[in-house]
Amino acid sequence: xxxxxxxxxxxxxxxxxxxxxxxxxxxxxxxxxxxxxxxxxxxxxxxxxxxxxxxxxxxxxxxxxxxxxxxxxxxxxxxxxxxxxxxxxxxxxxxxxxxxxxxxxxxxxxxxxxx
Amino acid sequence: xxxxxxxxxxxxxxxxxxxxxxxxxxxxxxxxxxxxxxxxxxxxxxxxxxxxxxxxxxxxxxxxxxxxxxxxxxxxxxxxxxxxxxxxxxxxxxxxxxxxxxxxxxxxxxxxxxx
Numbered sequence: 001x002x003x004x005x006x007x008x009x010x011x012x013x014x015x016x017x018x019x020x021x022x023x024x025x026x027x028x029x030x031x032x033x034x035x036x037x038x039x040x041x042x043x044x045x046x047x048x049x050x051x052x053x054x055x056x057x058x059x060x061x062x063x064x065x066x067x068x069x070x071x072x073x074x075x076x077x078x079x080x081x082x083x084x085x086x087x088x089x090x091x092x093x094x095x096x097x098x099x100x101x102x103x104x105x106x107x108x109x110x111x112x113x114x115x
Numbered sequence: 116x117x118x119x120x121x122x123x124x125x126x127x128x129x130x131x132x133x134x135x136x137x138x139x140x141x142x143x144x145x146x147x148x149x150x151x152x153x154x155x156x157x158x159x160x161x162x163x164x165x166x167x168x169x170x171x172x173x174x175x176x177x178x179x180x181x182x183x184x185x186x187x188x189x190x191x192x193x194x195x196x197x198x199x200x201x202x203x204x205x206x207x208x209x210x211x212x213x214x215x216x217x218x219x220x221x222x223x224x225x226x227x228x229x230x
Contacts, residue, residue: 106158
């Protein structure tokens with residue numbers, strides 16, 4: 001099992017540019033989560049999908065952020081336009097619902113730097 | 116509103132010592148309490164988890180102690196090793212959306228185990 005795959009691993013962009021982060025969840029998992037990690041705010045849940053449907057996007061900071069999951073094997077997180085305060089590590093995680101053991105598997109993250 | 120408070124922010128322990136990290140929560144609906152371990156440059160990975168119907172869970176050198184009345188839980192690492200040096204996150208969750216668990220994370224504890 002390849003685990004959760006994220007791309008790119010590192011992204012450096014200029015303020016105002018569009019940034020697209022990609023995630024391939026573990027095959028067979030039915031939930032996908034996008035998190036943002038910063039020193040100041042720790043790990044924050046941005047949005048999560050269940051069976052490709054967005055369930056809770058209350059953590060999305062503002063309209064500049066959008067996420068899609070067109071099928072069970074792919075999701076994107078887009079920032080347009082990007083700002084320096086968006087600099088963070090963005091993690092994607094997936095899970096297969098199991099009431100007894102609701103474990104989330106995290107990808108390696110994408111380190112985003114906006115200059 | 117920070118629903119899960121974690122302390123300390125950082126911890127230095129000598130090899131062979133006991134590392135203790137504490138967390139407190141507010142939402143009594145939480146019914147699943149995992150701890151995640153994160154090494155530099157990697158995504159968090161589940162270490163151990165507990166449900167509120169037990170007061171303690173042990174897996175190898177790692178133990179979770181849970182106090183439901185105080186709404187607190189802690190991670191104990193016995194015989195701490197340099198390889199345990201990492202950031203540890205507590206989290207809390209309850210079933211949401213009818214089929215999955217949304218995690219709320221503490222801010223993390225950076226553990227350093229000196230040889």
